[in-house]
Amino acid sequence: xxxxxxxxxxxxxxxxxxxxxxxxxxxxxxxxxxxxxxxxxxxxxxxxxxxxxxxxxxxxxxxxxxxxxxxxxxxxxxxxxxxxxxxxxxxxxxxxxxxxxxxxxxxxxxxxxxxxxxxxxxxxxxxxxxxxxxxxxxxxxxxxxxxxxxxxxxxxxxxxxxxxxxxxxxxxxxxxxxxxxxxxxxxxxxxxxxxxxxxxxxxxxxxxxxxxxxxxxxxxxxxxxxxxxxxxxxxxxxxxxxxxxxxxxxx
Amino acid sequence: xxxxxxxxxxxxxxxxxxxxxxxxxxxxxxxxxxxxxxxxxxxxxxxxxxxxxxxxxxxxxxxxxxxxxxxxxxxxxxxxxxxxxxxxxxxxxxxxxxxxxxxxxxxxxxxxxxxxxxxxxxxxxxxxxxxxxxxxxxxxxxxxxxxxxxxxxxxxxxxxxxxxxxxxxxxxxxxxxxxxxxxxxxxxxxxxxxxxxxxxxxxxxxxxxxxxxxxxxxxxxxxxxxxxxxxxxxxxxxxxxxxxxxxxxxx
DNA sequence: GCCAGATTAAATGTCAGACAATAAAATGTA
DNA sequence: TACATTTTATTGTCTGACATTTAATCTGGC
Numbered sequence: 001x002x003x004x005x006x007x008x009x010x011x012x013x014x015x016x017x018x019x020x021x022x023x024x025x026x027x028x029x030x031x032x033x034x035x036x037x038x039x040x041x042x043x044x045x046x047x048x049x050x051x052x053x054x055x056x057x058x059x060x061x062x063x064x065x066x067x068x069x070x071x072x073x074x075x076x077x078x079x080x081x082x083x084x085x086x087x088x089x090x091x092x093x094x095x096x097x098x099x100x101x102x103x104x105x106x107x108x109x110x111x112x113x114x115x116x117x118x119x120x121x122x123x124x125x126x127x128x129x130x131x132x133x134x135x136x137x138x139x140x141x142x143x144x145x146x147x148x149x150x151x152x153x154x155x156x157x158x159x160x161x162x163x164x165x166x167x168x169x170x171x172x173x174x175x176x177x178x179x180x181x182x183x184x185x186x187x188x189x190x191x192x193x194x195x196x197x198x199x200x201x202x203x204x205x206x207x208x209x210x211x212x213x214x215x216x217x218x219x220x221x222x223x224x225x226x227x228x229x230x231x232x233x234x235x236x237x238x239x240x241x242x243x244x245x246x247x248x249x250x251x
Numbered sequence: 252x253x254x255x256x257x258x259x260x261x262x263x264x265x266x267x268x269x270x271x272x273x274x275x276x277x278x279x280x281x282x283x284x285x286x287x288x289x290x291x292x293x294x295x296x297x298x299x300x301x302x303x304x305x306x307x308x309x310x311x312x313x314x315x316x317x318x319x320x321x322x323x324x325x326x327x328x329x330x331x332x333x334x335x336x337x338x339x340x341x342x343x344x345x346x347x348x349x350x351x352x353x354x355x356x357x358x359x360x361x362x363x364x365x366x367x368x369x370x371x372x373x374x375x376x377x378x379x380x381x382x383x384x385x386x387x388x389x390x391x392x393x394x395x396x397x398x399x400x401x402x403x404x405x406x407x408x409x410x411x412x413x414x415x416x417x418x419x420x421x422x423x424x425x426x427x428x429x430x431x432x433x434x435x436x437x438x439x440x441x442x443x444x445x446x447x448x449x450x451x452x453x454x455x456x457x458x459x460x461x462x463x464x465x466x467x468x469x470x471x472x473x474x475x476x477x478x479x480x481x482x483x484x485x486x487x488x489x490x491x492x493x494x495x496x497x498x499x500x501x502x
Numbered sequence: 503g504c505c506a507g508a509t510t511a512a513a514t515g516t517c518a519g520a521c522a523a524t525a526a527a528a529t530g531t532a
Numbered sequence: 533t534a535c536a537t538t539t540t541a542t543t544g545t546c547t548g549a550c551a552t553t554t555a556a557t558c559t560g561g562c
Contacts (some may be wrong), residue, residue, distance in 0.1 A: 010514095011516075012515090048518090049518095050516065070526040072526085176530095217522070
């Protein structure tokens with residue numbers, strides 16, 4: 001592990017990269033202890049604060065964990081699916097909000113991915129996952145539910161569907177897509193009528209998944225996507241109309 | 252933005268979280284300058300090194316960038332698709348390598364996602380993307396190509412297919428899945444015969460995409476997935492056999 | 503007045519040394 | 533042996549300083 005002290009790049013960034021590369025290459029294996037901060041500072045010929053900045057960078061990516069005390073130190077972390085989820089969700093949300101991604105594009109991506117899981121889910125779903133879907137459908141039907149709570153329940157429902165595929169890699173990849181959509185979905189105000197419509201489609205999907213009827217699941221997801229996009233468009237249109245009226249009044 | 256000095260959690264981690272939350276909530280917008288390190292230290296009532304550790308954590312996630320000089324400081328970064336993409340690839344690779352994800356599970360996930368893109372790609376692919384696919388097919392047919400180069404070309408081919416969907420969110424989500432598979436794919440040694448087979452399937456896929464024939468693309472991807480898994484199994488079997496023979500000799 | 507160069511100021515990057523907090527291991531004692 | 537105490541290694545944090553970078557400002561000459 002070497003760094004270039006003459007580079008214009010931060011020393012801490014270089015050190016972080018060197019260690020990260022060593023982990024990716026397998027030179028440092030899971031649960032292995034890194035040298036102490038003092039030893040690393042000595043090795044790279046930098047001060048301890050600089051080493052610490054590098055270690056914090058790695059900790060931010062869940063690549064290492066640190067322990068205090070006599071046998072403490074920095075250890076290569078086993079990257080868990082849950083940690084990776086959390087990071088991916090944060091990243092995806094920011095990506096969508098900062099890059100003016102349209103509702104349509106995000107929605108298309110989300111449903112395309114979800115439909116990829118659907119056939120596997122229809123085949124393998126567990127009773128647990130079916131129960132979760134039913135429970136969320138019930139929750140969504142209750143009056144007095146806020147729009148936020150409705151959306152959150154929607155996410156839970158769809159995550160159960162995705163998890164039904166019984167493929168952790170798929171679940172991980174989709175976590176970002178499904179959850180990142182939530183802030184966009186929250187812009188929609190659901191009328192009692194539209195909630196009814198969505199609950200009906202959810203029920204159809206749950207029924208088809210239970211019956212292991214993949215083609216119907218796919219068809220209903222397509223319907224749901226179309227309906228979701230329609231709702232979003234009506235929100236956008238209504239908003240534009242209000243803006244135009246306001247413009248008219250002031251003029 | 253507040254922190255709890257009595258918490259057992261690192262101060263730098265708390266500060267990083269406070270700032271991250273502010274960014275996610277939209278309280279800090281893109282390109283906005285954060286207070287200087289000294290001001291942040293003052294605000295949170297900690298020392299400058301502690302603030303710096305927090306900022307490095309955020310920098311590791313591409314949430315901020317720093318500039319030196321008179322008008323320098325830390326700025327909220329516009330998270331670009333490329334940055335998010337790079338992080339996702341690293342995370343996915345580590346996730347797969349550290350969690351003993353089987354080839355089958357990873358392969359299933361990858362092709363399920365890729366098939367989700369295929370219909371959109373068949374509809375929207377640009378001449379550019381078709382040209383890339385053709386070029387990679389040509390490269391894959393050349394003798395003397397190392398297994399690593401063959402795999403790299405494979406990744407480029409499939410990325411062109413995914414990008415053909417013309418949906419940045421989809422491309423981003425799939426980047427991890429496709430590239431994270433590469434280390435696993437690299438375990439396979441390709442015979443001349445198996446390369447021929449793969450190139451033939453790639454050609455069929457490119458033809459079908461060009462002809463905007465989505466069902467055929469889907470069918471050929473299913474074939475390719477089955478063939479890839481067969482190849483991987485034969486590698487595993489051969490390896491097990493060699494190990495058994497070695498065991499027999501020493502016994 | 504205007505431009506080029508020198509100066510200044512503000513910010514991050516880095517360092518050195520110190521002390522606090524923690525947790526395990528070593529040690530002492532009943 | 534069992535338990536309390538001390539030691540020790542390590543990370544967490546602070547203070548203060550200097551180096552480096554960069555833009556803005558000042559200054560002198562034309």
